[in-house]
Amino acid sequence: MTRPALLRVTEAGLYCEAGDFYIDPWRPVARAVTTHAHADHAVRGSGAYLVARQGLRVFERRLGPDAPLDAADYGERRRLGDATVSLHPAGHILGSAQVRVERDGEVWVVSGDYKVAADPTCAPFEPQRCHVFVSECTFGLPIYRWPRPEALAAEINQWWRDNAAAGRPSLLLAYALGKAQRALASLDPSIGPIYGHGAVEPLHAAYRDSGVELPATRSVGESDEPGAFRTALILAPPSALGTPWVRRFRDPSTAFASGWMLVRGARRRRSVDRGFALSDHADWEDLQAAIAATGAERVLLTHGSTAAVVRWLREQGHDADALTTRYGGEQDDDPTEAA
Amino acid sequence: MKAFAELFERLDRTTKTSAKLAALREYFASADPADAAWAVAVLSGRRVKRLVPARKLAEWACDQAGIPGWLFEECYEAVGDLAETVSLLLPPPVRENELPLHGWIERRLLPLKGLDEARQRAALAQAWSELGGAERFLWNKLLTGSFRVGVSQRLVVRAVAESAGLDPAVAAHRLMGNWSPSAGFFERLIAPESDDADAGRPYPFFLAHQLDDSPDQKLGERADWLAEWKWDGIRAQLIRRRGETFVWSRGEELMTERFPELLVDATRLPDGTVLDGEILAWKDSVLPFAVLQRRIGRKTLGRKILADAPVVFLAFDLLEAGGGDLRAEPLRERRRRLETLMAAQRPGSALRLAEPLPAPDWAALAEARRGSRELGVEGLMLKRLDSAYGVGRETGPWWKWKIEPYTIDCVLIYAQQGHGRRAGLYTDYTFGVWKDGELTPFAKAYSGLSDEEIRQVDRFVRRNTLERFGPVRAVEPELVFELAFENIQRSTRHKSGVAVRFPRMNRWRKDKKPQDADTLDDVLAMIPPGP
CATH class of the missing domain: 3.30.470.30 (DNA ligase/mRNA capping enzyme)
Incomplete structure (x- = not known):
């Protein structure tokens, strides 16, 4: 008789029977192990959350100050039932983790969302040896090859500098948690003042409280004169575009920071002046390298270009399959919000 | 090529006519006349004839990128543009090339015409290894004869005229008819005195x-x-x-x-x-x-x-x-x-x-x-x-x-993803009308819906796909649209036996059920008695 798989997908999410816990459940459960604080991975209402200590402030911000958070250091081993669980840096956002689950020498690693590129706002991705690797593949097509982070930072700063010289505010749209802080860390504060939308400022604060150094920012206040923004860069979540809030900036130059911006069609559909392909996910080559580094004999792919990556890996001789989860949306529906 | 790529990016980034005009004016004021001539040619829609078949381009790019054909197709579907797909897939360039626009076109692009397949392939690999980013994209666009950017010929003419202090009507007239892009041509285009010697040149319409x-x-x-x-x-x-x-x-x-x-x-x-x-x-x-x-x-x-x-x-x-x-x-x-x-x-x-x-x-x-x-x-x-x-x-x-167009109520039966701005969205539709209890394809239409309606139909297509044939999805016959068209003819080349001119979506008939759509007989009755 073969034993049940160490992890399997159930109605509530990815479940480990041996340890009686769920990884990133999409419904409230008794015990959750949570890879990171984005809404599609961290759902409110569970009885307990095991999270990486580095992300504690961010989780509190997202799940509420009284959420039953249980913080573990990266690499710290926890015994849950018959399973041993540890969290390892995923490089996605502050406190993001891969979940390593071991039972009787069998090791599974669930990547959560991850990236390999350098990011000063979080611990770098650390590949874990395992038998089964459950990997995201949001950008699992070879057209996705990220520009070097320094080149992107230079491009963003140049855009800001040009706008400031023309007396035009620069409105940079970025996902409020993670992307906004990473973008902020790459800005050159000598160009002008940096402002934040009400949805991003508390998250900047959570990062600073966690010891991440970020350039100084101010909240966009009701009393600010439009003139105050002429040389400023304003960070805001994508949903702010098209709301009355934006009107105070008078004719701003708009930009969107997202991996999807690598493709011209997506850029044009967004109707922004500029698109910066700043992504917190692995690109095609990093995905291949990350999978290879695990040495996994079996790879399960979740949200993203799942079918293409499964087929590609099989053709490369891997044992690969799709794992149906509810993270993220279908790739081309409206992925821009989360990437 | 760098200066032209920069111009292209500036034009592509804005929808404001004033910003486009400024970018064009600056380009023409400083460009070498031989480059400017080619810029006028490609910006005003004169195409270099496709020099390499799309199939070959895809095949060679796959080879260069080390990926199989099916993966190329997946990428193409996500990008919606052949030239861009190829640009993104290929490895980064290994060396720089300072060749100007006219050099790239005259010395590298046009000579491809006379080459056999093996030499064409080698020439492309060479070009791809020297071009990155927007330059590579433009090269591929020129290669496939599909260059387009959101400027009207009128705007190009105006920019050329303004940068040269010329009456735009004069510049427009000089750009009519047959000419080939060269330094000499551009110099005549911006010359102050009239030396219009071309007997065949038409007036702008x-x-x-x-x-x-x-x-x-x-x-x-x-x-x-x-x-x-x-x-x-x-x-x-x-x-x-x-x-x-x-x-x-x-x-x-x-x-x-x-x-x-x-x-x-x-x-x-x-x-x-x-x-x-x-x-x-x-x-x-x-x-x-x-x-x-x-x-x-x-x-x-x-x-x-x-x-x-x-x-x-x-x-x-x-x-x-x-x-x-x-x-x-x-x-x-x-x-x-x-x-x-x-x-x-x-x-x-x-x-x-x-x-x-x-x-x-x-x-x-x-x-x-x-x-x-x-x-x-x-x-x-x-x-x-x-x-x-x-x-x-x-x-x-x-x-x-x-006169008011003809209209017919018909049912959405197939959908395909669009290109360019509409890449990744199902925007190209085939409509059917009833014949013997079945929906027979009658016309294709791409235009007439608002962005919001397109998003709604896109969601419907994704959730109601019955079958896939390559990029085409057959969908649940549920949505009814009023199609308008200008003219209707019998046709042996169409399954329905009719061909219509300028079909477009007039209205989304949310009030109608598929069974309320028109029949092929209703359509046939519209055909005027002809010779």
């Missing part, structure tokens, strides 16, 4: 706007306007200069050889004459556009096709007489001279005068317009009698007052 209101509210006195039938043929200029005849279509295609019967009668026109008019297939009365189209499609004109589809040129304007440019004269005066000129044509000439409609007031004109369909015309043209012949589409002096 003057175009009309669609009139949506009734004319009595918008256009004032009937007596100030000339009314003509709006014929459904090929808008053309017939030029007679220095003993030679030229026929130019509105698409700026030289079509002289296609219409031998016009050439015979054109010899009776005095030298230095330019007529504006419509080419129609005509036998006692006008023949359907499809007949004309069949004739244009022929490489050689045999006796049969000449007998089956003879053409006439219906002249409605005189742009040049005795070698003098009449465009600044009022239409009343141009018409007077046109009528005198045409009176000298022999009876039965293929060159005919477009007669104005005599209807004395707007009401009588509206009544006449109602007879359009029986006459095989699309409605009326209304032109101010005191108007000059302008350049391009101006609001005010010329209006087309078309």
